[in-house]
Amino acid sequence: xxxxxxxxxxxxxxxxxxxxxxxxxxxxxxxxxxxxxxxxxxxxxxxxxxxxxxxxxxxxxxxxxxxxxxxxxxxxxxxxxxxxxxxxxxxxxxxxxx
Amino acid sequence: xxxxxxxxxxxxxxxxxxxxxxxxxxxxxxxxxxxxxxxxxxxxxxxxxxxxxxxxxxxxxxxxxxxxxxxxxxxxxxxxxxxxxxxxxxxxxxxxxxxxxxxxxxxxxxxxxxxxxxxxxxxxxxxxxxxxxxxxxxxxxxxxxxxxxxxxxxxxxxxxxxxxxxxxxxxxxxxxxxxxxxxxxxxxxxxxxxxxxxxxxxxxxxxxxxxxxxxxxxxxxxxxxxxxxxxxxxxxxxxxxxxxxxxxxxxxxxxxxxxxxxxxxxxxxxxxxxxxxxxxxxxxxxxxxxxxxxxxxxxxxxxxxxxxxxxxxxxxxxxxxxxxxxxxxxxxxxxxxxxxxxxxxxxxxxxxxxxxxxxxxxxxxxxxxxxxxxxxxxxxxxxxxxxxxxxxxxxxxxxxxxxxxxxxxxxxxxxxxxxxxxxxxxxxxxxxxxxxxxxxxxxxxxxxxxxxxxxxxxxxxxxxxxxxxxxxxxxxxxxxxxxxxxxxxxxxxxxxxxxxxxxxxxx
Numbered sequence: 283x284x285x286x287x288x289x290x291x292x293x294x295x296x297x298x299x300x301x302x303x304x305x306x307x308x309x310x311x312x313x314x315x316x317x318x319x320x321x322x323x324x325x326x327x328x329x330x331x332x333x334x335x336x337x338x339x340x341x342x343x344x345x346x347x348x349x350x351x352x353x354x355x356x357x358x359x360x361x362x363x364x365x366x367x368x369x370x371x372x373x374x375x376x377x378x379x380x
Numbered sequence: 381x382x383x384x385x386x387x388x389x390x391x392x393x394x395x396x397x398x399x400x401x402x403x404x405x406x407x408x409x410x411x412x413x414x415x416x417x418x419x420x421x422x423x424x425x426x427x428x429x430x431x432x433x434x435x436x437x438x439x440x441x442x443x444x445x446x447x448x449x450x451x452x453x454x455x456x457x458x459x460x461x462x463x464x465x466x467x468x469x470x471x472x473x474x475x476x477x478x479x480x481x482x483x484x485x486x487x488x489x490x491x492x493x494x495x496x497x498x499x500x501x502x503x504x505x506x507x508x509x510x511x512x513x514x515x516x517x518x519x520x521x522x523x524x525x526x527x528x529x530x531x532x533x534x535x536x537x538x539x540x541x542x543x544x545x546x547x548x549x550x551x552x553x554x555x556x557x558x559x560x561x562x563x564x565x566x567x568x569x570x571x572x573x574x575x576x577x578x579x580x581x582x583x584x585x586x587x588x589x590x591x592x593x594x595x596x597x598x599x600x601x602x603x604x605x606x607x608x609x610x611x612x613x614x615x616x617x618x619x620x621x622x623x624x625x626x627x628x629x630x631x632x633x634x635x636x637x638x639x640x641x642x643x644x645x646x647x648x649x650x651x652x653x654x655x656x657x658x659x660x661x662x663x664x665x666x667x668x669x670x671x672x673x674x675x676x677x678x679x680x681x682x683x684x685x686x687x688x689x690x691x692x693x694x695x696x697x698x699x700x701x702x703x704x705x706x707x708x709x710x711x712x713x714x715x716x717x718x719x720x721x722x723x724x725x726x727x728x729x730x731x732x733x734x735x736x737x738x739x740x741x742x743x744x745x746x747x748x749x750x751x752x753x754x755x756x757x758x759x760x761x762x763x764x765x766x767x768x769x770x771x772x773x774x775x776x777x778x779x780x781x782x783x784x785x786x787x788x789x790x791x792x793x794x795x796x797x798x799x800x801x802x803x804x805x806x807x808x809x810x811x812x813x814x815x816x817x818x819x820x821x822x823x824x825x826x827x828x829x830x831x832x833x834x835x836x837x838x839x840x841x842x843x844x845x846x847x848x849x850x851x852x853x854x855x856x857x858x859x860x861x862x863x864x865x866x867x868x869x870x871x872x873x874x875x876x877x878x879x880x881x882x883x884x885x886x887x
Contacts, residue, residue, distance in 0.1 A: 299757040302742030335773035339829030345631040360495040364722035376733040
């Protein structure tokens, strides 16, 4: 399809992925991603017009359980222990509304 | 009670260790100390360990298990001693282990202390197995050499200048080097089987859903499988039996008819067994690798198997489908690392929320994780979803159909596990596509969800190679019966057989 992705395209994808990339990384990615996309392009050689998609291989459909309240076995403190910033038992984040 | 001078603990099987424990000739404490000493001696050479379980806690647990074992013996119930009771093991760093740091070999999880353990870790705890250490891997499972670990590479015990394979490279290396009796690995596209082949040990990827993924760091959720790396098919089957089963915490787990994997229900032996040789896997082999594989095939024939060649034409598309589906699922799964709730965070220095995301992820992820996030995001983005992700899911259907048709003709399928033995450290990690080609013979089993095992099957210039055996979905008993028969026939043939990797690494 294409041998190289433009750096603008790479920048657009990085922003969608919320992934900061340096200028060096942007340059390298445009070549490497192009090579990977070229490699997977072989898929287009096969006609799959009447073929269904497979996303689940063992045939399970709609695995449900009763919607019941269960006690959490893990304490609030343990769950918060890995958070970078905590205040009054909550995870603290940057302001989201101006 | 025991005498260490008369009990050689080197390269024990699980049943041998179990018998010694049951007979009171060995204690779990002694066995644990043996492996801890072995680890201290070997790890500086192979560098397989990322985190050790607190040693005092490990020894206390071993002592408690010794008390249990003694009680069961003295009350006349030695049969209640589980095969894994008192058996030391290690786990890939993908498994959450409460109280022991878990990083998936990524900087983004450096110092992360899991608040709970994976279901499989809990199951092994419940039967009395003893976790010694968390071992190295490619970051988040992305790679086939363990060189993508954010911490350090691991060395192949058979040749320290070579990779152990990956992504479960630490697991294969410690099992080959006799550190612990088995290791837990994860396999999304060959990450249990390929390192097992490179290190001359057994790697078992079960049917998708037979083992719970709860509490295991997610790579590509529709493909991820959990399984053992061990030194024999029998040992692997014992571990599978202990970890398999439905889990309310993992809705994709399936029920199987018979969980007693360690007791084969199929008639043993290779006689009359219908084995299909995958034609597509032989095309890319060079003469040396083909010759070793053909000796394995002759060996199977000589022991009564009916070997025929089977074609699965869509396998030619398997690697491309895999490298669309996997990064797509990876980009989704890795979106949880946002620098907010856990893991590396740039929040303290970032200007705003968006910068917190961008910088935390930029600083925390390694190069291959970033590439896969980018490819996956691209493949799932508006305008490309149909051409890439949907197309790959349709090709996946064709691959599943090819496997189903093949298993109407034969009991199991075989092929080499890898196109060649372990490569040199630093030789292939510069070009992502070259690295991806290592997975060419292993990804199809994940796409189709079928069980597969890699067995030690000879050597090329002192480096082990693997024979891969695959069965139909839920065909673990058939798979393990063939693997056990191959193993025992090869052992009986002894040194004259080129098919058994008798060589133990000299370390």
